[in-house]
Amino acid sequence: MAPVDRLQPKFVDYIPDDVEAGVLYVSRRFSTATHLCCCGCGHEVVTPLNPAKWSIAERDGRVSLTPSVGNWSFPCRSHYIVSDNRILWASSMSPEAIAAVRRRDIQDAVRLAPPRPSWVRRLLAGALVAWTSTVAAITRPWRK
Template sequence: MHSVDHRFVELLPTPLERGVLYISGAHDIVAHLCLCGCGNEVVTPLGPAGWVLRYDGRVSLSPSIGNGALPCKSHYVIQGSRVHWLSKMTEDQHHRAQARDRDAVRGLNPTRLGRAKRLFTSLLRRGRV
């Protein structure tokens, strides 16, 4: 896959459509099926401890999306609705990314941390994570 479409939604649809980024401002998340084609759902939280979304008619997400926890180990950047493929994520890269994520969450104020926990719990209950 070399490009993606996007849809602004309040709630994530079931099932997700391949090649579409679902952007929920109400829940500060972007969700999509892994762009390698493996079919796994990828949810990227937005905000200080997550990804940054840029929208100018096209969608950009940063930092890169590394699916080190998935069997495919895919790793890519979405910039201007284009997919830029990177080398598969290594075990070391995956562990470093997890450590950065934990450090970022620890740096959140209690209100944002509580919101992030509630969102994650909600996604778990819906079988999305």
Template sequence: MRHLRLEHRFVRNVPRELEPGILYVSIDYATAVHSCCCGCGDRVITPFTPTDWRMTFDGESISLHPSVGNWNQKCQSHYVIQRGRVLEAGSWSQTQIDAERLRDKKAKAAYYGKQHVAHSHSAEQPIKDRPDTGWTLHSIWSRLRSWFSS
């Protein structure tokens, strides 16, 4: 890891150019953004939702839970942000990554009201949709798009 500590900054909008070593936290958009701690420079977005990340601010530092796994990025770095410190969490196999993606997909489907039937040899298919509650995955992504375009 190139960056072993992240200084936090509470912002409304994240700047276009990220300063390495800074964790930008937007309460308005329920999201934190930082430059990948491995040093590759990729933008890492961690939305705060019941199925994604949780942020803890103890008055001095920020922690994110669960770990940050950059599986879609070339570096595939994996780390924990705990009280502003960056703790390397080790690489994962493709099997572990696939299992986590499936777990995440199921968690989102369960929380946002879609049930999926998972079979080891077939793709998951939605069974039913839940009525709109005002807090949907769609609204989160709309807020994020709005945030980045401002």
């Protein structure tokens, strides 16, 4: 599959099983958006739309996603910004930088999560941080 340099938004209730390349499916109903990785690797990228994750802005039928899309868990590790349907390629990040972003994501997720007993929150944060360190350890061997 060839890389794409733009995404056409398609507003749907349900994300289809066959996600088409070059289309950004947006489901307001399920607060999520999905597209195929713009590098052309064919991996499906799911961007939940909520205050801890992504937000989508519409202008004259064109969409922008904030923040950038970083596909750290795919072999391609592509990183790009969707702005007015266009793909702006961003630089790739080091495993340390990726781990830092993940930690921030986890903190946001914990902070913005509905109130839970504090022991549940601590358990959750502990589990997620453990998982993040594992990912960092796994990604390290590929470093130059």
